Amino acid sequence: MNLSEMETFFSELGQPKFRAKQVFVWLHRGVTSFEEMTNLSKPLRRELEERCYITAPEVMRKQVSRLDGTIKYLWKLRDGNCIETVLMSYQHGNTVCISCEVGCAMGCAFCASTVGGLVRRLTPSEMLDQVLFTQMDSGRPISNIVLMGIGEPLDNYDTVLRFLELVNAPEGLNIGMRHISLSTCGLTKRMEQLAEENLQLTLSVSLHAPDDETRSKIMPVNRSVGVENLLAACRRYFEKTGRRISYEYAMIDGVNDADWQAELLANRLKGMPSHVNLIPLNEVSDSPLRPSKRVRQFQRKLEERGVNVTVRRRLGGDIDASCGQLRRKTVEGSASKKTNG
Ligand code: SAH
Numbered sequence: 557m558n559l560s561e562m563e564t565f566f567s568e569l570g571q572p573k574f575r576a577k578q579v580f581v582w583l584h585r586g587v588t589s590f591e592e593m594t595n596l597s598k599p600l601r602r603e604l605e606e607r608c609y610i611t612a613p614e615v616m617r618k619q620v621s622r623l624d625g626t627i628k629y630l631w632k633l634r635d636g637n638c639i640e641t642v643l644m645s646y647q648h649g650n651t652v653c654i655s656c657e658v659g660c661a662m663g664c665a666f667c668a669s670t671v672g673g674l675v676r677r678l679t680p681s682e683m684l685d686q687v688l689f690t691q692m693d694s695g696r697p698i699s700n701i702v703l704m705g706i707g708e709p710l711d712n713y714d715t716v717l718r719f720l721e722l723v724n725a726p727e728g729l730n731i732g733m734r735h736i737s738l739s740t741c742g743l744t745k746r747m748e749q750l751a752e753e754n755l756q757l758t759l760s761v762s763l764h765a766p767d768d769e770t771r772s773k774i775m776p777v778n779r780s781v782g783v784e785n786l787l788a789a790c791r792r793y794f795e796k797t798g799r800r801i802s803y804e805y806a807m808i809d810g811v812n813d814a815d816w817q818a819e820l821l822a823n824r825l826k827g828m829p830s831h832v833n834l835i836p837l838n839e840v841s842d843s844p845l846r847p848s849k850r851v852r853q854f855q856r857k858l859e860e861r862g863v864n865v866t867v868r869r870r871l872g873g874d875i876d877a878s879c880g881q882l883r884r885k886t887v888e889g890s891a892s893k894k895t896n897g
Contacts, residue, residue, distance in 0.1 A: 626872030649699030657707025822861035
């Protein structure tokens with residue numbers, strides 16, 4: 557519930573409005589029972605206990621990278637499903653990478669999150685809890701959020717928007733939209749809808765290939781949209797919001813790393829303020845795809861043509877916490893063939 561829904565709820569209980577704010581603040585301190593809400597009367601605490609519940613994920617596993625201190629959490633949700641969250645620390649602050657679905661329906665060939673398909677979508681509170689409980693458990697204040705974990709955010713659109721509203725609330729975590737990035741494989745209708753919301757967040761689009769033949773091979777979503785339509789939607793998004801789009805491009809050996817693809821990419825982005833983020837492919841077990849050895853050449857080709865490019869730093873490589881390595885896991889671990897020490 558957002559604050560105004562909580563206010564309605566409390567007025568229906570015959571309680572003053574300010575109760576809502578008290579409870580909202582308690583929840584954002586991460587309390588997991590109404591008993592802990594000591595500024596509420598005992599009878600009210602009991603009534604809330606009877607009518608409501610508080611979601612709280614359970615830490616099933618916590619791994620800390622020896623290389624860079626990145627932390628990966630495996631959380632168990634109320635229904636027993638498990639999801640992963642990653643916390644990365646940079647000089648400018650701590651960024652949490654959160655999941656929005658249990659599994660993923662998009663089927664990208666290079667991504668572990670899609671193995672086993674989509675189980676269910678998360679609720680807004682399950683998304684918010686990842687931020688809150690990661691912050692509490694790690695003791696590191698979170699300044700940035702990326703919706704780049706398991707799942708496709710625009711496939712869980714209403715929930716993601718509600719999550720954004722909650723995480724943005726001044727009485728809650730108060731994380732500004734400019735500190736949030738949302739990554740999509742390119743669901744164009746939803747991108748149009750998102751443009752209408754006019755949010756100050758950063759939209760990242762997982763492009764991964766500038767030509768339909770390659771993109772459709774590695775990203776099934778492309779078969780119904782196509783690169784041209786996708787980039788047209790990106791252009792409209794920029795025109796509407798004024799926000800420059802970031803394009804993710806995982807470099808795969810012999811698939812999308814040829815010079816002609818860099819040239820085509822540069823041509824297709826011409827005239828559109830954009831930023832390309834090259835991601836050295838992270839290896840996923842059971843996948844025949846290998847990391848490209850041409851990342852620097854590809855970067856140079858793009859730069860020569862005036863494209864803004866960066867290469868994504870790999871964090872948490874020793875704990876399988878890098879892009880594309882997050883997996884849905886069951887409590888028994890049966891959805892995961894790969895295990896970590
Ligand atoms: N479904 C959303 C959110 C996932 S974000 C999306 O597709 O954008 C995770 C990012 O990591 C995406 O850009 C995704 O394409 C990329 N990725 C997936 N598997 C990868 C891998 N094995 N190596 C590098 N990047 C990968």
